[in-house]
Amino acid sequence: MSQAVKPPSLWTNMRELPANVWHSLFRNPLPSDDLQRSSTSFTNFFLHIHPVKVNKNTLRPIYTMGLGLMSFFLFLILVVTGVLLMFYYVPSTTQAYDRMLDLRGTVAFGIFLRNMHRWSAHGMVGVVVLHMCRVFFTGSYKKPREFNWVIGVILFLLTLFSSFTGYLLPWDQLAFWAITVGTSIAAYAPVVGKDIQFLMLGDATVGQEALLRFYVLHVAVLPVIVTLLVAIHFWRIRKDGGLSRPEETATPVAVSVKAVELKKNKTYGLQGFVRGPFTKIGNTPDNSVFAWPNLLIAELFVFILTLAAILTLSMMFNAPLEEPVNVMHPPNPAKAPWYFLGLQEMVSYSAFWGGVGIPTIFVLLLLATPYLDRRTAGVGKWFARERLLANTIFMTFLIVNVVFVIIGTFFRGPNWEFVSPWK
Amino acid sequence: MRLALAIASFVVLIVHGLVFYQQFFHKWENYQTAYFDQARALSKTDAEKAALTARSPRIEQSLVTKFGENRVDRCITCHLAMDDPRFKDHAQPLRTHPYTAGMGDVQVNGKWERRHKFADFGCTVCHDGQGRGLQEHYSHGEDEYWPDPLAGYIVQANWRKDFSTKLKGKDYMQSNCAQCHTEENFAGTALVDRGRKLFFANNCYGCHRIEGLSEGTLGPDLSEVGKKFKIDYLWESIVEPRANLATSFMPQFHLSEQDVKALVIFLKSRRGVNFSETSLQRYRASLNAKRPPEGAAEPVALQGAALISSGEKLVTDHACTACHKLGSRDGGIAPDLSFEGLMKNESWILEHFKNPPSKIPDSIMPTFRFPAADFQAMSTYLASLKTPPPMPTPADTFKELCQRCHGEKGDGHGPIAIYLDPYPRDLTKAGFINSKPVERLQNSIKNGVAGTSMPSWGQVLNDNQIQGVLQYVFTTYTKEPRKEITARKVPEKNPVAASAESMARGEDTFVRRCSGCHGRKADGKGPNSLDILPRPRNLRNTAFVDSVSDRRLFESILYGVQGSAMPSWIDYGLSQNEVGDLVNFIRGINARSAARK
Structure with missing residues (x-):
C-alpha cells in the first residue's frame, strides 16, 4: 500500500501562499500553445464571451471598423464617468446649476469628468449610427441575424433617449430650451401626444418634476435596459455564428487526413444544441484564428483608440455651460440637441409629419428591414x-x-430663418 | 497594429499627465503661498510667524446663509488679504479691500472695523461675479454666459464695442447697494436715485410698468429687468431701441451719457423680489397700493385761471415735454402742443387723454392713469393755448407748422415722422399730389385728416395762407407742374346694397387680393407692409374710414393711388360690383359706420 501522502507543512503553505493565490486568480499561464490559448478564452469569466477561434474576416479592420466595440467602450466610459458625476449631482432646480459650477471650478477632475461624459455621449450617438450603417451596408442583418438587428435598432433609440435625458441635467439655458423643444416635438403625435409630453415632464412645462424624471431615467432605468440589451446583443452574435462574413466559396485546402480522423472522435453533447454554423475545434484547416491573442489585441486597440480620442477631446474642449435657466427669456432660436435637429428642421415644414409621422415610419421600416429583405x-x-x-x-x-441635421445645426438663425454660417 | 497601439497608449498617458497637472496645480495656490511669505515677512511676533508657516494652501470660502438666498463665495481663495490692512498697497489679488467711512466702516482704537463684514455678506452680493468659481475667467464673469459679471470691472467680450467702455466704473455697483438701501436720497445710491428721477422725467413711466412705481402697459414690464438682462443690453435698449426689435416704437430719447448710465444703473437695480424685505412687508405694500391714502381730502374743484395754472403745472410735472413740444421745451418725439387750443377743442383733448386710440387709432401715446380731475385741468390748460407762432411768409408757415412731421425736404421724413402712424405724406411725390384736386388738398390742410395726426389748421391759417402754403409746397417740393386731372367714371354712392352676403363676398375678395399689404385684419399690417412707404392704410381706423366718401374709396380701389403702392385694381380684373362688395366689407368692419346707416 502506498504511504499516506504527507500533508504539506505550514511552512510550505506559507511559502507557497503568494504563488497559490496568484494561480487561483490566474489559472492559465500566458498561453504558449493552441490548447492553452483555447482554455484561456474558455475558463476566464471576462474572456469566455469570446469564441475560442474567430474567423479571419471578423478581424479585418476595414470590415467592421470596430464600430460596435467602440459604442460599447463609449458606453463603459459613460457608466464610469457617470457614476463618478453622480456623487456630486443633485437633481434639483435650485441646486443643479450650482453643482455644475462646482464641478467646473472646485471639484478635482470635475470638469474633466463632465467633458468626458459629454463628449462620449455625443460620440456614442454618432458611432452607434455609423455601426448601424456598417451592418446595413454589409447586409449583416439577414438570416439568422434578424433579431439581433432589431435589438440593435432598439439600442439605437435607447442611446438617443439616454443622451436626450442627460441633456436636461445641467439645468442651464441650453438644457432647458432644448428639452422644451424636444418634448414639444413629441406633443405633435395625434391623440396621445399631449399625454406623452405630460408623462415625460410630469407637468405642463419643464420644471422640477421633469428634472427628477429625466434624472431617474438617465441614471437608473435606461442604463439598466441598455446593459441588458447589450448583453443579449453580444450573446446573439455567438449564437448566430459570429459576425457575418461572405460565404466561403470553396474550402481552401482539401480536407486532410487529420480531419478525417477527427470525425471518429466523440462529439460533445452540448454542441448538439447549437444550431447554425459554429466554430470548429481541432485542426480542421479553415479561415479561423485563435481569439487569444488576435481578437483580444484588436479589442484592446479599439479601446485604447476610443479612450485616447475621448481624453484628447475632453482636454481640448470644455462641455458647454450656458446661463442659468431663465424661463422668461428663451434664446432665439431655441434648438433641440443636434441629433434631433433633423426632426426640428422637418417640424418647421410640418409639425405632425416632421415630428412624428416620418420618424415613426422610419423606425418601423428599420425594425422591419430584415423581415422585408x-x-x-x-x-x-x-x-x-x-x-x-x-x-x-x-x-x-x-x-x-444628415442634410437636415446639418441645415438645422448650422443654417438656422433667429426665428428659424435661413442664415449663412460663413457671414 | 502594435505600433499604433503603442502610440495610442502613449497619447492616453500624456493626456493623463496633463490632466493631473491641470487638476493639482492651481493658480490660487501660488497666490496663497505668496501671501503666506509676504505676511510672514511683515509679521512682528514669532507666534504669528509660526501660525503662517503652519498654514498650507486650501480653498477658502464664505458661506452666506443669514443674508438673502444662500451663497458660496470662494473669492477669498485668491483675494486672501481682503481683511489684512498691511496689504493696502499691494497689487491684486493680494490687496486689502479699502476701508471707507462712506461704506459705514469705523475706526476703533486706530483699527478699522467693517460695517459690511465679508463673513456675513460675502462678496458677490455687492460685486456680482460667480462666487463658486476658482478660475479668474469664470469667477469674474468674463465668460459670456454668466449673467452678472463683476459690476463695473468686467466687460464681456461679446458686448458692443462702441459703448462697452462706458460700462466700466464702480458706480455700477450702486444697483446692488440699492437692493437693501431702497430709500430714496440714500447717499450711496445717488445714481439709482438719478435714474429713478429720469424714469419719470422722460416719461418712461407712461409706457413701462415697474411694480410699486408705475403702471404703463404699452412697453415691457421692467419690474425684474435687472435680473433678466445685463447692463450692455440695457444700455443698447435705451440708446437704440430698435437694435433688438426692428418693430419697436420706443422713442429714441436724446439723453446725455451720464443720464443713460444713471438709467442703466436704476434699471439694473430692479430685480423684482428684494431680499431685504420680507414676504409679509411685500404683501402689505401690495395691499396699500390698491387703497387710496387715508385722509386724502376731496380735491377742490378749481375754476378759471386757477384750473389753467394747475393744468400747466400738471403738464410740467407729468413730463409731457419728454415727447411733445411745448413752447421752448421739445422732446422731439410727438406733435407740437404750443397752440393746441387753435387745433383741438377741450372735449377732444379730454377724450384723447382718456384713451388716445379712440381719436387716433395707431397713436403710440400711452393711456395714462391720472385722476379725472387732472385730465380736466390739463385739457383746459392745453385748450387755452391759442397763440399761433409768427409766420409772415408761406415758407415760415411751412417751417413752423409742417416741417416737424413732413420734414425739411417735404419728403415726409420729419424729425418725429417715425413715431406717427399713418406716416406723414411725402409732398415731393408729384404722382400723388398732382393727381388730387386742389380742393381736397386744401380741405386736408383746413380740416385735417380724421383719425391721423394731421390736425385742422383752419383756425391757425386763413384761406389765403392755406393757398399760400399749398403753392409753396407745389413749387418747392412737388416741382412738377400740375396737369389736368383725368376724370374717372366712378359712382358717387356705392351701388351695391350693404347686406351680409355682400360683406362676405367682399371679405373673400379682400383676403385674396388685399390682405398681402393691408393684412388679414385689414389693419394695414400685412406681410408686405413693412417694405412699403407710405404704409398701407389701416382700414379699421374708423374715424378715417368715416371721413372718406364712397366715391373716393371706389376711385382708390379701381384706379389706384398714384405715388403709393396701391395699384389700379381695374387692371387686375376687379369689377365695379366686386369693389362695391369690398366697400361694404370695409364699412362693415368699422362698427360705428355700420350703425350710422
Whole structure:
C-alpha cells in the first residue's frame, strides 16, 4: 500500500501562499500553445464571451471598423464617468446649476469628468449610427441575424433617449430650451401626444418634476435596459455564428487526413444544441484564428483608440455651460440637441409629419428591414452589387437625415430663418 | 497594429499627465503661498510667524446663509488679504479691500472695523461675479454666459464695442447697494436715485410698468429687468431701441451719457423680489397700493385761471415735454402742443387723454392713469393755448407748422415722422399730389385728416395762407407742374346694397387680393407692409374710414393711388360690383359706420 501522502507543512503553505493565490486568480499561464490559448478564452469569466477561434474576416479592420466595440467602450466610459458625476449631482432646480459650477471650478477632475461624459455621449450617438450603417451596408442583418438587428435598432433609440435625458441635467439655458423643444416635438403625435409630453415632464412645462424624471431615467432605468440589451446583443452574435462574413466559396485546402480522423472522435453533447454554423475545434484547416491573442489585441486597440480620442477631446474642449435657466427669456432660436435637429428642421415644414409621422415610419421600416429583405445574396460584403436597391434606399434616408441635421445645426438663425454660417 | 497601439497608449498617458497637472496645480495656490511669505515677512511676533508657516494652501470660502438666498463665495481663495490692512498697497489679488467711512466702516482704537463684514455678506452680493468659481475667467464673469459679471470691472467680450467702455466704473455697483438701501436720497445710491428721477422725467413711466412705481402697459414690464438682462443690453435698449426689435416704437430719447448710465444703473437695480424685505412687508405694500391714502381730502374743484395754472403745472410735472413740444421745451418725439387750443377743442383733448386710440387709432401715446380731475385741468390748460407762432411768409408757415412731421425736404421724413402712424405724406411725390384736386388738398390742410395726426389748421391759417402754403409746397417740393386731372367714371354712392352676403363676398375678395399689404385684419399690417412707404392704410381706423366718401374709396380701389403702392385694381380684373362688395366689407368692419346707416 502506498504511504499516506504527507500533508504539506505550514511552512510550505506559507511559502507557497503568494504563488497559490496568484494561480487561483490566474489559472492559465500566458498561453504558449493552441490548447492553452483555447482554455484561456474558455475558463476566464471576462474572456469566455469570446469564441475560442474567430474567423479571419471578423478581424479585418476595414470590415467592421470596430464600430460596435467602440459604442460599447463609449458606453463603459459613460457608466464610469457617470457614476463618478453622480456623487456630486443633485437633481434639483435650485441646486443643479450650482453643482455644475462646482464641478467646473472646485471639484478635482470635475470638469474633466463632465467633458468626458459629454463628449462620449455625443460620440456614442454618432458611432452607434455609423455601426448601424456598417451592418446595413454589409447586409449583416439577414438570416439568422434578424433579431439581433432589431435589438440593435432598439439600442439605437435607447442611446438617443439616454443622451436626450442627460441633456436636461445641467439645468442651464441650453438644457432647458432644448428639452422644451424636444418634448414639444413629441406633443405633435395625434391623440396621445399631449399625454406623452405630460408623462415625460410630469407637468405642463419643464420644471422640477421633469428634472427628477429625466434624472431617474438617465441614471437608473435606461442604463439598466441598455446593459441588458447589450448583453443579449453580444450573446446573439455567438449564437448566430459570429459576425457575418461572405460565404466561403470553396474550402481552401482539401480536407486532410487529420480531419478525417477527427470525425471518429466523440462529439460533445452540448454542441448538439447549437444550431447554425459554429466554430470548429481541432485542426480542421479553415479561415479561423485563435481569439487569444488576435481578437483580444484588436479589442484592446479599439479601446485604447476610443479612450485616447475621448481624453484628447475632453482636454481640448470644455462641455458647454450656458446661463442659468431663465424661463422668461428663451434664446432665439431655441434648438433641440443636434441629433434631433433633423426632426426640428422637418417640424418647421410640418409639425405632425416632421415630428412624428416620418420618424415613426422610419423606425418601423428599420425594425422591419430584415423581415422585408429576405434575399441572402451579398452578405458580408461592403456595398455588394446584389444589394444595390436596399443600399440605395438606406443611403438616401441617411443622407436626407444628415442634410437636415446639418441645415438645422448650422443654417438656422433667429426665428428659424435661413442664415449663412460663413457671414 | 502594435505600433499604433503603442502610440495610442502613449497619447492616453500624456493626456493623463496633463490632466493631473491641470487638476493639482492651481493658480490660487501660488497666490496663497505668496501671501503666506509676504505676511510672514511683515509679521512682528514669532507666534504669528509660526501660525503662517503652519498654514498650507486650501480653498477658502464664505458661506452666506443669514443674508438673502444662500451663497458660496470662494473669492477669498485668491483675494486672501481682503481683511489684512498691511496689504493696502499691494497689487491684486493680494490687496486689502479699502476701508471707507462712506461704506459705514469705523475706526476703533486706530483699527478699522467693517460695517459690511465679508463673513456675513460675502462678496458677490455687492460685486456680482460667480462666487463658486476658482478660475479668474469664470469667477469674474468674463465668460459670456454668466449673467452678472463683476459690476463695473468686467466687460464681456461679446458686448458692443462702441459703448462697452462706458460700462466700466464702480458706480455700477450702486444697483446692488440699492437692493437693501431702497430709500430714496440714500447717499450711496445717488445714481439709482438719478435714474429713478429720469424714469419719470422722460416719461418712461407712461409706457413701462415697474411694480410699486408705475403702471404703463404699452412697453415691457421692467419690474425684474435687472435680473433678466445685463447692463450692455440695457444700455443698447435705451440708446437704440430698435437694435433688438426692428418693430419697436420706443422713442429714441436724446439723453446725455451720464443720464443713460444713471438709467442703466436704476434699471439694473430692479430685480423684482428684494431680499431685504420680507414676504409679509411685500404683501402689505401690495395691499396699500390698491387703497387710496387715508385722509386724502376731496380735491377742490378749481375754476378759471386757477384750473389753467394747475393744468400747466400738471403738464410740467407729468413730463409731457419728454415727447411733445411745448413752447421752448421739445422732446422731439410727438406733435407740437404750443397752440393746441387753435387745433383741438377741450372735449377732444379730454377724450384723447382718456384713451388716445379712440381719436387716433395707431397713436403710440400711452393711456395714462391720472385722476379725472387732472385730465380736466390739463385739457383746459392745453385748450387755452391759442397763440399761433409768427409766420409772415408761406415758407415760415411751412417751417413752423409742417416741417416737424413732413420734414425739411417735404419728403415726409420729419424729425418725429417715425413715431406717427399713418406716416406723414411725402409732398415731393408729384404722382400723388398732382393727381388730387386742389380742393381736397386744401380741405386736408383746413380740416385735417380724421383719425391721423394731421390736425385742422383752419383756425391757425386763413384761406389765403392755406393757398399760400399749398403753392409753396407745389413749387418747392412737388416741382412738377400740375396737369389736368383725368376724370374717372366712378359712382358717387356705392351701388351695391350693404347686406351680409355682400360683406362676405367682399371679405373673400379682400383676403385674396388685399390682405398681402393691408393684412388679414385689414389693419394695414400685412406681410408686405413693412417694405412699403407710405404704409398701407389701416382700414379699421374708423374715424378715417368715416371721413372718406364712397366715391373716393371706389376711385382708390379701381384706379389706384398714384405715388403709393396701391395699384389700379381695374387692371387686375376687379369689377365695379366686386369693389362695391369690398366697400361694404370695409364699412362693415368699422362698427360705428355700420350703425350710422
